[in-house]
Amino acid sequence: MAALITQAPILIIAIPLVAAFLTPLIGMASKKARNALVIVSLVFVAFLVFALARDVVINGIHVYTLGATSPGQTIPTGFMVPVRIILEIDAMSAFFSIIWSIVSLAAAIYSLSHIANETGQTRFYTLLLLMVTGGFGMMFTGDLFNLFVFLEIASISGGALIAFRTRFGDTQEGGFKYIVVSAIAGLMVLFATGILYGQYNSLNIAILAQAIQYTTLDQIALALLLIAFAMKTGMVPLHLWFPDAYSVAPASITGMLVITSHACMYAAFRVCFTLYGAVIDAPVVGWILIAFGLLTMFIGVTMAVFQKDVMRFMSYHAISQLGYMWLGVGVGLAVLGNPGLLATYGRDAMSGGIFHILNHAMYKPLLFFTGGALFHLTGTRDLAKMGGLAHKMKWTTILYIIGTLSISGIPPLNGFSSKILIYESVYQFNPIFTVIGIIVSILTLASFTKAFHSAFMGAELPEYKGVKGVPRSMIVGMVILAAGIIFITLFPAQIVNWILHPAADALIDRGAYINAVTGVIP
Amino acid sequence: MEHMPLNFPFLAAALLAAVSFYIMIFKKNLIKLIMGIAMMSSAVNLFLVALGYRAGGNAPIYTDVPEGPMVLPVPQALTLTSIVINVAVLALMLTMVMQIYRHTGSLDSEKSRKLKG
Numbered sequence: 001m002a003a004l005i006t007q008a009p010i011l012i013i014a015i016p017l018v019a020a021f022l023t024p025l026i027g028m029a030s031k032k033a034r035n036a037l038v039i040v041s042l043v044f045v046a047f048l049v050f051a052l053a054r055d056v057v058i059n060g061i062h063v064y065t066l067g068a069t070s071p072g073q074t075i076p077t078g079f080m081v082p083v084r085i086i087l088e089i090d091a092m093s094a095f096f097s098i099i100w101s102i103v104s105l106a107a108a109i110y111s112l113s114h115i116a117n118e119t120g121q122t123r124f125y126t127l128l129l130l131m132v133t134g135g136f137g138m139m140f141t142g143d144l145f146n147l148f149v150f151l152e153i154a155s156i157s158g159g160a161l162i163a164f165r166t167r168f169g170d171t172q173e174g175g176f177k178y179i180v181v182s183a184i185a186g187l188m189v190l191f192a193t194g195i196l197y198g199q200y201n202s203l204n205i206a207i208l209a210q211a212i213q214y215t216t217l218d219q220i221a222l223a224l225l226l227i228a229f230a231m232k233t234g235m236v237p238l239h240l241w242f243p244d245a246y247s248v249a250p251a252s253i254t255g256m257l258v259i260t261s262h263a264c265m266y267a268a269f270r271v272c273f274t275l276y277g278a279v280i281d282a283p284v285v286g287w288i289l290i291a292f293g294l295l296t297m298f299i300g301v302t303m304a305v306f307q308k309d310v311m312r313f314m315s316y317h318a319i320s321q322l323g324y325m326w327l328g329v330g331v332g333l334a335v336l337g338n339p340g341l342l343a344t345y346g347r348d349a350m351s352g353g354i355f356h357i358l359n360h361a362m363y364k365p366l367l368f369f370t371g372g373a374l375f376h377l378t379g380t381r382d383l384a385k386m387g388g389l390a391h392k393m394k395w396t397t398i399l400y401i402i403g404t405l406s407i408s409g410i411p412p413l414n415g416f417s418s419k420i421l422i423y424e425s426v427y428q429f430n431p432i433f434t435v436i437g438i439i440v441s442i443l444t445l446a447s448f449t450k451a452f453h454s455a456f457m458g459a460e461l462p463e464y465k466g467v468k469g470v471p472r473s474m475i476v477g478m479v480i481l482a483a484g485i486i487f488i489t490l491f492p493a494q495i496v497n498w499i500l501h502p503a504a505d506a507l508i509d510r511g512a513y514i515n516a517v518t519g520v521i522p
Numbered sequence: 523m524e525h526m527p528l529n530f531p532f533l534a535a536a537l538l539a540a541v542s543f544y545i546m547i548f549k550k551n552l553i554k555l556i557m558g559i560a561m562m563s564s565a566v567n568l569f570l571v572a573l574g575y576r577a578g579g580n581a582p583i584y585t586d587v588p589e590g591p592m593v594l595p596v597p598q599a600l601t602l603t604s605i606v607i608n609v610a611v612l613a614l615m616l617t618m619v620m621q622i623y624r625h626t627g628s629l630d631s632e633k634s635r636k637l638k639g
Binding site: 145148149152155156159160163166168169170172173174175176179180182183184186187190191193194197198203243244247248 | 570573596603607619637
């Protein structure tokens with residue numbers, strides 16, 4: 001078991017990668033074996049992620065050096081700097097990888113029947129597993145260039161999956177927009193990597209973080225990295241591609257795309273707090289994140305109110321919810337240089353923002369999955385054409401209600417626990433932000449109630465009399481996420497203590513991240 | 523080589539990037555948009571290779587190298603990887619444009635656009 005945990009970082013990346021290329025081979029023999037391979041590999045990866053995360057929280061940062069005689073030997077004998085590829089997992093990476101493992105598993109199970117009538121299913125699962133690889137790679141890598149490579153792996157497979165249903169024209173358009181945005185973002189990251197390499201002769205994040213000076217070139221690199229990752233997360237005003245891409249993808253992929261945007265958010269946090277942590281002009285960058293976060297919250301929700309397309313409506317809400325996370329973490333960043341304020345409310349604001357990522361990662365894919373179930377049954381995404389569907393889809397209705405209550409922050413559901421943490425801590429920073437947050441939350445509830453009414457309530461419509469219910473594997477996929485919501489609802493304090501405070505501390509304590517590579521005992 | 527100003531390649535990269543941004547923002551044709559992205563990737567690749575160049579340097583092959591400075595091998599490795607990735611991205615974009623044309627009969631980003639609002 002100990003050996004397994006030592007090797008876990010590379011296994012978590014390698015298993016989906018190997019499974020991705022085994023899928024077409026086994027798919028030629030039997031469809032059932034192929035599906036079993038996908039599910040079993042993802043379950044095993046989820047198990048490894050949980051074991052690794054537990055170990056990281058108890059024993060501290062894990063380092064894995066590729067090609068070294070022992071994984072902990074980051075600097076080869078006779079060298080002064082790390083020359084090998086290093087994976088570095090601290091509590092923050094572990095936190096994001098837990099989310100990614102749960103959602104990708106739920107999405108794969110959901111896909112089993114959601115894409116059952118499509119052609120090219122084997123390729124779908126290959127791409128899905130590649131996307132899982134890319135996501136884990138982004139969360140685990142300790143290296144700026146590998147961050148770019150894994151970002152591109154996740155983007156290329158994500159773009160191909162959005163455009164997977166080629167019989168619709170709009171999927172091609174959404175996929176094209178996604179891949180264009182990803183290509184531009186990827187090139188910006190690569191350019192910034194080049195700038196940093198040119199100055200400090202290293203690609204390793206820890207070594208760069210130790211040496212960084214905050215020269216003009218460094219500031220350009222910071223701006224490029226932040227714009228690239230903000231664009232990928234769909235922050236207003238770079239959000240225009242976001243609803244187009246998210247609303248046309250198969251619902252399981254939309255759920256996973258939400259988490260890839262969280263992975264980009266992770267990369268942005270890593271850049272702000274770890275890479276530039278010592279030198280960053282924290283109040284300025286923090287205020288920029290806060291301002292754009294508030295704008296994102298407000299514009300996202302006001303655009304959502306008018307939408308008639310169920311997936312598009314949920315995509316705008318996804319944009320709006322991302323604003324809460326930028327707000328929470330932005331407040332933490334703004335007071336990073338002030339230990340007193342950081343202890344009073346900064347750490348709590350960051351924990352709140354990170355907690356909201358966890359909650360959002362559970363309820364937003366769940367809501368997208370229910371939207372996909374509606375599309376699966378009715379063949380339309382137009383809310384005006386739906387009605388009375390609660391008669392046909394009892395489970396989906398219940399799950400939709402859970403998701404709605406959670407996203408609107410109704411006590412006692414999990415969305416409330418994270419929002420109250422953000423509201424309380426941000427209130428001490430600036431009360432107006434809390435007021436805006438509450439208004440956005442009310443608008444969210446209003447629009448979800450409206451959508452609930454037009455899709456599920458009312459008498460059964462004649463055109464949907466003959467349709468079959470929602471297939472079982474789709475229900476199972478949704479129930480996994482709903483179980484996550486209920487678990488967080490029941491044990492919020494434990495979640496905060498076990499996962500969120502270690503994750504927030506990992507962001508604040510950049511010294512530990514650097515020492516894990518350079519080998520200096522603190 | 524001694525007389526060539528060393529920042530000349532960087533200026534070329536900046537020029538390429540500026541032209542590609544102009545294309546991406548102002549051109550309506552989707553194929554031209556893809557060309558813009560290809561140019562931007564060339565700009566970044568040129569920047570990376572120029573970064574590792576040392577005046578009068580040799581190719582960094584350790585087994586058979588004459589005396590004198592070597593150019594940095596790492597940016598070249600980065601460039602190779604980046605070229606491979608960009609080939610994949612461009613191929614995927616071109617297939618999608620092909621599909622868009624099949625569905626809408628137009629390559630104009632204003633006319634082939636269905637998703638709005």
